[in-house]
Amino acid sequence: MVRWLLALLLTAGTGGLTARGGTLVQFRTLVGDVEVELMDSDKPVTVQNFLHYVRAGSYATNNLFFHRLLPGFVLQGGGFGTRETRSATKAFVSARPIPTFPTITNEFAVGPKVSNTYGTIAMAKLGGNPNSASAQWFFNLANNGANLDAQNGGFTVFGRVVRGTNVLEFFNGLGKQLPPPAWSFFGVVDLRAWYASSTDPASVQFGNLFSDLPVNYLGNSYPTYADLFYVDISLLNVRVTRLANGAREIRWGTVAGRPNVVEYTQSFPPSWQTLARPTGDGTEQSVTDTSAGATSRFYRVRVEY
Structure with missing residues (x-):
């Protein structure tokens, strides 16, 4: 079957020299592709920060995966990858934090105030610090403006999904499994449920990091590297x-x-x-x-x- 990505729709007439749209970004996942048009003109600092990570290979060279999913709220990535191959069937006990560049100034109130509505992508940041965004971002899986526009200086939206909301809906439909399931499923797990003790290697490495981890669980006794939802990001521009x-x-x-x-x-x-x-x-x-x-x-x- 042929699948295709609509990159951009542009016009060039007699009156102008150059026609530009926002940079087009493709997020490739196990369950389909999401195409996003960035808001280069409206949120320039935020867009250039994101593009810096993409062009530097920060995401591509670190086996980036979605590390946080709250169905009906957000799907988050940009924070962690792995050193293992994606097909590795051994237990997921080690993650590689994405190396970060200096944090950026919050642009929520710069230019148009773009709300955190369904199908937008925004920067994640630390609580109580509006200017702490670096590598992590999230897709809004619902209309979150009433919440996210009003706290921590507002979460800066810097792009909008133009194709692939079916992928967002796939993640929206996942449930959370606790305690660990005994059967194969797509879902969200609290990895802490698998820790044998506080000295478990995963517990020492992860702590509370992966309490909302989306996995393609294949029936192993413990989630493996092969069970993660990896994401590849490319630009068309x-x-x-x-x-x-x-x-x-x-x-x-x-x-x-x-x-x-x-x-x-x-x-x-x-x-x-x-x-x-x-x-x-x-x-x-x-x-x-x-x-x-x-x-x-x-x-x-x-x-x-």
Whole structure:
């Protein structure tokens, strides 16, 4: 089956030189993909902080996983990865904190005040410290504005899901299992229930860190590295520029090893036509639309899986 990612919808007409949308980010998970458009213009410090972690490989090189899930509230990541391979079936007793850069200034009240509504992504931070956000972020699984907009200076929303709310709904539907289950399930566990004692290696390492851990539990006596919900983050960052000769250059960060399809339409409802279909290599690529006849065209980039 072909699955595809709608990267961005942009227009380039005769009046402007460059058309830009927010940076497009793909979160790939075991149960599907979530695509998010970032609020580059409205929350610049927060967006650049997040992009710093992505571009530095802080998430990709550390086997990032979702470490906290409260169905009907938030799904949180950005804080922890593992040194083990993702398929390792030994007990999950060690996690790797994501190395952090300096914390950033809270931007909740900077520019438009964007509420923590369903389908937005916001920065996590320490209680009582509005300017403590660093690497961790969360998806709002409900309309949390009444709570999160009003405490700790407001939690800064810096992006919005444009595709993949079915993935959010999957996590929203998970239940919590306590005590440890004896059967396979997708769910949320309190890892403290598995600690044999206060001297258990996991207890010493984790403490209360993973009291709301989402797992794809495969029936082991203890959750393993293979049971975690890993997440891969990639950028597309599509830009459309009108050149001096009237042609349009479409430039984006490609997804490696997959067909990256550049399409355009001149009408709505759209009738998409393929302009180019290069295979991505993980670097930035561009294609040029040499047709200067249309006063306005809409473009999108999609990735086939």
